[in-house]
Amino acid sequence: MTDSEESLPHSEGAHCGTVLIDDVLVEGTCEGPISGTQSMLSFWGGYDPANGIVIDHHHPLCGETLRKRIFVLPKGKGSSTGSAVLLDALVSGNGPSGIILNEVDEIISLGVVIYQQFFGHSIPVVVVRDKALFSLLVTAKYAKIDTKTRLVFSLALRETGGLA
Amino acid sequence: MNAVELSNYDRDVLSGKYGEAARIAIQVILEIARIQRAQKLIDISKVHIGGSIYTGQGSLKVIESLADLGGKVRVPTTINSISIDRQRWREQGIDEEFAGFSERLAKAFESMGAIPIFSCTPYVFPDAPVYGQDIVWAESNAIVFANSVLGARTNRHGDFLDICAAITGRAPYSGLHLEINRRGEILFEMPDISDKDTYFFSILGYLIGKHSGSAIPVIDGITEIPSLEQLKAFCSTISTAGPVGLFHMVGVTPEAASCEQAFGGNLPVRCIQVTREELENVWLQMSTGRGSDLDLVVMGSPHFTLGDCEELASLVANRRKNEKVDFLITTNRFIYEQAKDRGFIREIEKFGARFSTDTCLCMLNERIIGNAKVVMTNSGKFAHYGPGLINRGVYFANTADCVNSAVEAYPVLEKPKWLLV
Numbered sequence: 001m002t003d004s005e006e007s008l009p010h011s012e013g014a015h016c017g018t019v020l021i022d023d024v025l026v027e028g029t030c031e032g033p034i035s036g037t038q039s040m041l042s043f044w045g046g047y048d049p050a051n052g053i054v055i056d057h058h059h060p061l062c063g064e065t066l067r068k069r070i071f072v073l074p075k076g077k078g079s080s081t082g083s084a085v086l087l088d089a090l091v092s093g094n095g096p097s098g099i100i101l102n103e104v105d106e107i108i109s110l111g112v113v114i115y116q117q118f119f120g121h122s123i124p125v126v127v128v129r130d131k132a133l134f135s136l137l138v139t140a141k142y143a144k145i146d147t148k149t150r151l152v153f154s155l156a157l158r159e160t161g162g163l164a
Numbered sequence: 165m166n167a168v169e170l171s172n173y174d175r176d177v178l179s180g181k182y183g184e185a186a187r188i189a190i191q192v193i194l195e196i197a198r199i200q201r202a203q204k205l206i207d208i209s210k211v212h213i214g215g216s217i218y219t220g221q222g223s224l225k226v227i228e229s230l231a232d233l234g235g236k237v238r239v240p241t242t243i244n245s246i247s248i249d250r251q252r253w254r255e256q257g258i259d260e261e262f263a264g265f266s267e268r269l270a271k272a273f274e275s276m277g278a279i280p281i282f283s284c285t286p287y288v289f290p291d292a293p294v295y296g297q298d299i300v301w302a303e304s305n306a307i308v309f310a311n312s313v314l315g316a317r318t319n320r321h322g323d324f325l326d327i328c329a330a331i332t333g334r335a336p337y338s339g340l341h342l343e344i345n346r347r348g349e350i351l352f353e354m355p356d357i358s359d360k361d362t363y364f365f366s367i368l369g370y371l372i373g374k375h376s377g378s379a380i381p382v383i384d385g386i387t388e389i390p391s392l393e394q395l396k397a398f399c400s401t402i403s404t405a406g407p408v409g410l411f412h413m414v415g416v417t418p419e420a421a422s423c424e425q426a427f428g429g430n431l432p433v434r435c436i437q438v439t440r441e442e443l444e445n446v447w448l449q450m451s452t453g454r455g456s457d458l459d460l461v462v463m464g465s466p467h468f469t470l471g472d473c474e475e476l477a478s479l480v481a482n483r484r485k486n487e488k489v490d491f492l493i494t495t496n497r498f499i500y501e502q503a504k505d506r507g508f509i510r511e512i513e514k515f516g517a518r519f520s521t522d523t524c525l526c527m528l529n530e531r532i533i534g535n536a537k538v539v540m541t542n543s544g545k546f547a548h549y550g551p552g553l554i555n556r557g558v559y560f561a562n563t564a565d566c567v568n569s570a571v572e573a574y575p576v577l578e579k580p581k582w583l584l585v
Contacts, residue, residue, distance in 0.1 A: 025199050055555075057452070075377075075378065075407060077407040079526075080215075080326075081217055081219060081322075083215070084219045084220075084222075084223040087220075087223050087324075090222065091221060091225075092220060092222065105407075106200060106322060106325075109196065110325055114226055117188060117191060117192055118188075118226050119222070
């Protein structure tokens with residue numbers, strides 16, 4: 001990851017789009033670079049809450065950080081301890097800044113609901129059900145989630161950049 | 165946004181009549197009920213706590229807060245494996261600080277009245293859930309076992325909801341609690357395969373979990389009733405490879421006396437023929453070990469059962485593992501004591517293997533296994549998670565090959581009999 005990818009503008013060659021959120025699982029707003037995948041992930045055993053890095057060797061994002069990223073994945077899988085791992089990542093500042101799913105996932109939502117109830121902070125967790133729109137978000141580079149307007153605004157940049 | 169219908173009891177809990185811990189707990193449950201579009205909450209009569217593994221300060225703080233606020237369980241509640249072996253962590257060289265946090269987490273659950281069985285196989289304990297019973301169980305393999313093999317009803321709950329349900333006795337009426345959501349969706353047709361062993365069921369579970377996604381699989385063509393150990397292996401890999409909470413095995417599981425019953429009158433949305441070729445591919449994929457000087461063999465994820473102990477005891481009788489190889493088995497104290505009484509532990513320890521209780525293989529990390537480079541297991545669940553947890557490949561073999569490998573001090577992996585035509 002380069003620094004320029006983390007920072008704003010430079011939207012030359014961008015394909016931007018607005019996607020309607022189907023379900024708001026946890027409310028909030030955020031914007032940032034996307035880490036997208038079509039593969040499900042078990043947070044427990046697949047993600048290290050102490051540094052925010054994907055550690056599942058079978059997962060295509062293995063080795064990448066989700067810290068302050070908008071994590072786009074179809075759904076969680078595997079261990080029910082995923083909620084605790086996500087919570088611990090959020091509490092230690094290594095968690096994603098927002099999550100976009102293709103299907104409702106209780107284990108992921110629960111980690112964030114607990115973050116809200118016990119720590120007074122939150123990140124948005126939303127579902128985009130349309131497979132084609134979801135796929136666009138997986139490959140997009142940068143997004144903004146706003147659960148009040150129920151919109152995800154995304155940019156698919158060729159190389160680097162963010163929202164203009 | 166849909167509103168969840170509240171009972172008088174729910175309203176009282178929300179008002180704080182049952183204490184602050186219960187008030188927070190029901191709020192969390194109601195949030196999840198809203199997410200699941202549940203219309204109401206239901207009574208649940210058993211809970212298995214999954215969140216007893218220490219994963220960090222955040223989750224420890226949540227559980228200790230609930231205990232400090234006076235939270236007490238209202239229904240029989242058991243605790244999953246914890247991060248340390250309470251009796252042996254010092255001799256295992258576990259970091260004192262880590263052990264301290266793990267112990268505090270376990271204590272917090274115990275102080276709320278949960279029973280410290282410290283096991284990921286709560287279904288082998290007395291008073292297992294029964295057919296049709298609404299429960300809240302966490303721990304992915306136990307969820308699948310409870311739903312599919314016992315016919316009890318639980319969703320694939322995350323940690324925290326388990327303790328919230330235990331404190332309030334309530335859970336969202338959604339998902340697998342409703343009969344209509346328990347019907348099969350994908351049909352898997354089995355080829356004619358003989359000599360099926362536990363290893364086979366681990367691999368089959370992984371294959372089916374990968375294909376199923378969120379859909380409910382129906383497996384047709386298993387002609388002999390699998391053993392408890394085979395079902396345990398199957399449940400653990402089906403839920404490792406995918407988000408599966410329930411499967412039906414025709415002629416084996418209680419909601420699948422026939423294929424028609426398993427689908428509840430629906431037609432399958434997909435039909436998949438399981439082939440020998442694909443089983444062979446999954447078998448090859450699951451084994452990721454490298455290197456020839458074997459350092460460590462691990463077993464017991466999910467926890468070793470009495471049957472597992474008996475099988476291993478007979479395989480190791482009058483043999484001795486190579487000194488260079490460490491051999492670790494995890495189980496719970498309940499099984500350990502029975503296996504001790506039956507002489508299995510003595511036989512296995514004579515071979516040179518060691519047991520650890522309270523904890524399980526999923527707690528292994530680089531710190532614990534030290535310099536062990538070449539690792540082998542008979543657990544499909546650990547074959548999947550191991551590489552991420554200990555940062556090295558893991559050989560996946562059947563129990564007999566694991567024993568042979570420990571004796572020879574190099575990995576012996578024979579092609580399974582059921583793959584030979």
